[in-house]
Amino acid sequence: MGGVFNFKSVFLFCLIVLGIQAAGAADLANGEKLHTDKCVACHAQKAVFGEPDIFYLKKDRKVNDFNGVKRMVSLCNTELRLDLFPEDEQDIALFLNTRYYRFK
Numbered sequence: 579m580g581g582v583f584n585f586k587s588v589f590l591f592c593l594i595v596l597g598i599q600a601a602g603a604a605d606l607a608n609g610e611k612l613h614t615d616k617c618v619a620c621h622a623q624k625a626v627f628g629e630p631d632i633f634y635l636k637k638d639r640k641v642n643d644f645n646g647v648k649r650m651v652s653l654c655n656t657e658l659r660l661d662l663f664p665e666d667e668q669d670i671a672l673f674l675n676t677r678y679y680r681f682k
């Protein structure tokens with residue numbers, strides 16, 4: 579008995595992996611919700627054809643890497659006084675990158 583691959587350590591390992599995935603999913607969901615609440619309406623107004631998705635995918639977009647996404651989310655947040663917490667900004671940046679930008 580004992581050893582690294584006994585039942586208990588495998589079980590604990592699975593718990594950790596599941597925990598990490600659950601946290602990631604929560605962040606994405608939070609980002610999507612905040613984005614829908616706070617960001618889409620204005621972007622839809624500014625976007626050609628009123629299509630907010632195109633806004634992030636247009637050829638002359640300002641953002642060219644994941645840091646750029648974070649910077650832009652932060653800028654829109656402070657400039658427009660949306661009162662988001664830093665964690666919320668991160669969640670939104672993660673959501674935008676996962677759904678649209680897809681930077682590594």
Ligand code: HEC
Pocket residue numbers: 613616617618620621624633634635638639640641647650651654655658660662670674
């Ligand atoms: C009151 C209007 C308004 C609101 C609200 C707003 N934005 Fe923006 N956002 C803009 C405008 C206008 C631009 C284009 C700026 C430019 O191209 O110089 C922009 C650009 C961006 C871009 C860059 C798009 C690209 O790739 O070129 C990102 C990312 C972004 N906003 C994120 C957000 C997020 C996240 C929120 C919500 C937390 C938000 N914005 C809320 C007006 C808004």
